[in-house]
Amino acid sequence: xxxxxxxxxxxxxxGQGAVTAAHIIGSAAVIDGKNATVNPFFGxxxxxxxxxxxxxxSDEVIYDxxxxxxxxxxxxxxxxxxxxxxxYTMPFFAGxxxxxxxxxxxxxxxxxxxxxxxxxxxxxxxxxxxxxTLLAREIGGTDLATNIAMIGALVGVTKVxxxxxxxxxxxxxxxxxxxxxxxxxxxxLDDAIKAKxxxxxxxxxxxxxxxxxxxxxxxxLVAA
Amino acid sequence: xxxxxxxxVSTEYMLFKAEREEQFMTGSEAVREAIRRSNIDMSxxxxxxPQSESSHLVGDLYAEGYVKEYLRGENEFAVxxxxxxxxxxxxxxxxxxxxxxxxxxxxxxxxxxxxxxxxVIAFMTRAINAPLSIQPDNIEMSMLLDTGxxxxxxENAQEFYDMLxxxxxxxxxxxxxxxxxxxxxxxFVTHTRQKVKVVIEDVKLQGYDPxxxxxxxxxxxxxxxRYMKDPFVMKSNYVSYAxxxxxxxxxMASIERARPxxxxxxxxxxxxxxxxxxxxxxxxxxxxxxSRAAIKMAESEGIEVGLVKIKSIRPFPAEEVxxxxxxxxxxxxxxxxxxxxxxxxxxxxxxxxxxxxxxPRVFGGMTMPPDVIVKAIKGDTxxxx
Numbered sequence: 292x293x294x295x296x297x298x299x300x301x302x303x304x305x306g307q308g309a310v311t312a313a314h315i316i317g318s319a320a321v322i323d324g325k326n327a328t329v330n331p332f333f334g335x336x337x338x339x340x341x342x343x344x345x346x347x348x349s350d351e352v353i354y355d356x357x358x359x360x361x362x363x364x365x366x367x368x369x370x371x372x373x374x375x376x377x378x379y380t381m382p383f384f385a386g387x388x389x390x391x392x393x394x395x396x397x398x399x400x401x402x403x404x405x406x407x408x409x410x411x412x413x414x415x416x417x418x419x420x421x422x423x424t425l426l427a428r429e430i431g432g433t434d435l436a437t438n439i440a441m442i443g444a445l446v447g448v449t450k451v452x453x454x455x456x457x458x459x460x461x462x463x464x465x466x467x468x469x470x471x472x473x474x475x476x477x478x479x480l481d482d483a484i485k486a487k488x489x490x491x492x493x494x495x496x497x498x499x500x501x502x503x504x505x506x507x508x509x510x511x512l513v514a515a
Numbered sequence: 516x517x518x519x520x521x522x523x524v525s526t527e528y529m530l531f532k533a534e535r536e537e538q539f540m541t542g543s544e545a546v547r548e549a550i551r552r553s554n555i556d557m558s559x560x561x562x563x564x565p566q567s568e569s570s571h572l573v574g575d576l577y578a579e580g581y582v583k584e585y586l587r588g589e590n591e592f593a594v595x596x597x598x599x600x601x602x603x604x605x606x607x608x609x610x611x612x613x614x615x616x617x618x619x620x621x622x623x624x625x626x627x628x629x630x631x632x633x634x635v636i637a638f639m640t641r642a643i644n645a646p647l648s649i650q651p652d653n654i655e656m657s658m659l660l661d662t663g664x665x666x667x668x669x670e671n672a673q674e675f676y677d678m679l680x681x682x683x684x685x686x687x688x689x690x691x692x693x694x695x696x697x698x699x700x701x702x703f704v705t706h707t708r709q710k711v712k713v714v715i716e717d718v719k720l721q722g723y724d725p726x727x728x729x730x731x732x733x734x735x736x737x738x739x740x741r742y743m744k745d746p747f748v749m750k751s752n753y754v755s756y757a758x759x760x761x762x763x764x765x766x767m768a769s770i771e772r773a774r775p776x777x778x779x780x781x782x783x784x785x786x787x788x789x790x791x792x793x794x795x796x797x798x799x800x801x802x803x804x805x806s807r808a809a810i811k812m813a814e815s816e817g818i819e820v821g822l823v824k825i826k827s828i829r830p831f832p833a834e835e836v837x838x839x840x841x842x843x844x845x846x847x848x849x850x851x852x853x854x855x856x857x858x859x860x861x862x863x864x865x866x867x868x869x870x871x872x873x874x875p876r877v878f879g880g881m882t883m884p885p886d887v888i889v890k891a892i893k894g895d896t897x898x899x900x
Contacts, residue, residue: 317708321539328709333565333650333702333880355808356671356703356801357651357882 303368308438447509518580605725614641628663650880874899
């Protein structure tokens with residue numbers, strides 16, 4: 292894989308929106324004027340089963356496709372990915388590049404096993420715990436905004452895409468002007484989250500609040 | 516934009532002159548955009564992953580008025596039979612399938628060719644059972660090599676879009692008039708969101724003219740349509756044997772006659788990188804993209820590697836491939852299937868097959884890390900046979 296390509300692997304549980312998050316980050320990167328490709332793990336989707344999605348971002352043309360085996364950034368959407376092995380890749384950081392970044396959504400930080408910690412230390416991996424679901428619920432009013440909170444965490448930690456571009460990408464995805472074709476189960480979740488708000492603008496507004504708050508928290512973690 | 520006010524244009528205008536815009540979309544959405552411009556009379560489909568999304572999107576085009584008729588068939592065998600019926604009646608048909616769906620429908624494909632039906636079909640290739648897998652794998656292409664259809668293999672969503680748009684014009688030439696299959700590696704292309712330049716002008720392809728068909732279209736009021744109603748098999752004599760043999764040869768010849776039409780719209784049958792390099796990779800479809808990434812990696816280590824990308828599998832560019840590999844010392848053929856059908860094709864047209872590394876091969880669903888191709892380049896014998 293080209294060193295100039297930033298590779299992000301997102302592991303979560305089916306229904307948490309890891310695929311949608313990848314879509315929004317990829318769109319944001321394109322809006323920022325970069326090249327990006329986005330794809331899900333190729334399989335049958337099921338609620339709460341392991342789900343993975345991948346984003347590649349580069350200033351150059353991106354050729355390599357399919358699942359990302361050697362990511363620069365790993366985003367874990369649910370502690371069960373690590374604690375219960377709900378993951379296509381075991382351990383969850385398999386293939387992580389040297390000096391890579393890991394962002395974990397969990398209500399509370401937890402310790403890795405001794406072996407895992409030793410391997411992460413050898414890789415010089417930076418690990419950030421963020422309460423994405425908690426903040427999504429508190430600020431956005433729903434757990435369904437967990438994926439949006441995770442995008443906020445990514446932006447706060449890495450600045451890989453601009454906040455303006457993320458807002459634009461959110462409008463494209465949820466704004467209603469462009470008809471987005473989702474799979475049946477994703478469409479149900481889309482309807483569920485849209486039903487919480489009177490208008491698409493309200494949904495985007497709430498999402499942006501979640502994004503900004505989590506991004507700020509992530510920034511402070513990096514600074515610390 | 517409205518489906519009602521589209522101006523009919525030539526395929527050349529559509530491909531080379533019409534105004535385009537770069538959009539961020541999946542390969543499935545690229546199919547929708549190509550079909551939007553293709554002036555389709557009827558599409559019949561049966562959903563199967565990873566083809567389902569694109570067929571759903573073609574259904575949306577029907578709802579919007581871009582496709583005149585659309586229905587879901589009972590299964591793939593029914594679908595491909597029904598698509599044949601539409602084509603025999605003289606209308607432009609489009610369908611898509613993959614993997615087990617391809618196999619279920621199989622009897623129809625040589626029939627399409629034998630009946631000289633200019634059907635365009637997209638194959639979003641998928642692994643074949645058993646064990647059950649819905650993952651990408653293009654083994655079905657090896658099974659379709661001798662069905663008498665033209666086979667184009669797209670590397671990415673952009674090429675998929677362009678190849679679909681050009682296929683109707685190739686398929687419908689009087690001297691060709693056989694089916695065209697446009698192939699992509701399922702998921703890798705269909706489910707990957709990437710930049711695609713699509714036509715945004717209010718244009719569509721010129722409609723199909725059934726009067727240009729080399730065989731009469733079925734019309735219940737106007738005979739003859741004897742080649743189906745009164746087949747040769749009913750008469751066991753030398754005339755019927757000779758008719759069958761010459762007819763089959765004629766179908767094969769029509770694939771060859773498609774060459775200039777394909778070339779005019781698609782460009783050369785092969786594309787090259789670093790033609791002078793002693794190590795050459797030969798690939799088609801997604802394996803090309805993985806090879807391009809591998810070539811960059813090898814380059815950063817000071818190893819120059821060339822690429823021969825094959826865009827048309829039928830007709831196969833035998834002379835071009837032979838010439839391109841004339842001075843190659845080592846030839847690597849990475850593939851997304853178990854059998855290595857592309858390596859077989861290449862081996863059949865070049866001398867000194869001991870130059871070939873028939874691999875690496877990844878099948879059953881995983882991606883092919885460019886790192887594995889780099890290993891093959893460096894001589895790791897585990898990466899090929």
